[in-house]
Amino acid sequence: MKKFTAYDIEWDVEIDEVYEIFSKMTAHNAAEVLTISEKEYSAMGINEKHELIRDRIHHNRISASDIADLPETVEIPAEFGIVSEKDNMEDVTDWLSDKYGYCINGYKVKEM
Known part of the structure; x- marks a missing residue:
């Protein structure tokens, strides 16, 4: 995966x-x-x-x-089922906000 x-x-x-x-x-x-x-x-x-x-x-x-000691890069868990950088990232955005306690203005996604 x-x-x-x-x-x-x-x-x-x-x-x-x-x-x-x-x-x-x-x-x-x-x-x-x-x-x-x-x-x-x-x-x-x-x-x-x-x-x-x-x-x-x-x-x-x-x-x-x-x-605020927030990361610039975060690995996206496999449970989100991302298969492409163009996938809908709304759930990932919500997860990042919930995990770190701050809203997000934007980010980029790349395959590792």
């Missing part, structure tokens, strides 16, 4: 979810992700932190899906 992979997955991660993830990080880890010093990050107020996070995402310096 052929095996397929979903790749270049475009996850729909809301900015508020990214803020929540950052709020749970240590100052050291958050500063490292944002490429600033821990001292600078610690001195910022919440609005400044949010503005910096938005800026970094907007200018593609960080990825919201990376921050």
Whole structure:
């Protein structure tokens, strides 16, 4: 049986979810992700932190899906019965959303 992979997955991660993830990080880890010093990050107020996070995402310096630890590639289980990249992927999309807890804006499929 052929095996397929979903790749270049475009996850729909809301900015508020990214803020929540950052709020749970240590100052050291958050500063490292944002490429600033821990001292600078610690001195910022919440609005400044949010503005910096938005800026970094907007200018593609960080990825919201990376921050949420979401995969770029996922093997599609054989149970979906995919035989071609052109098959209907609606069930796969629902499965990915359910498995990872985020909606998907799009992805590509290829045979492994």
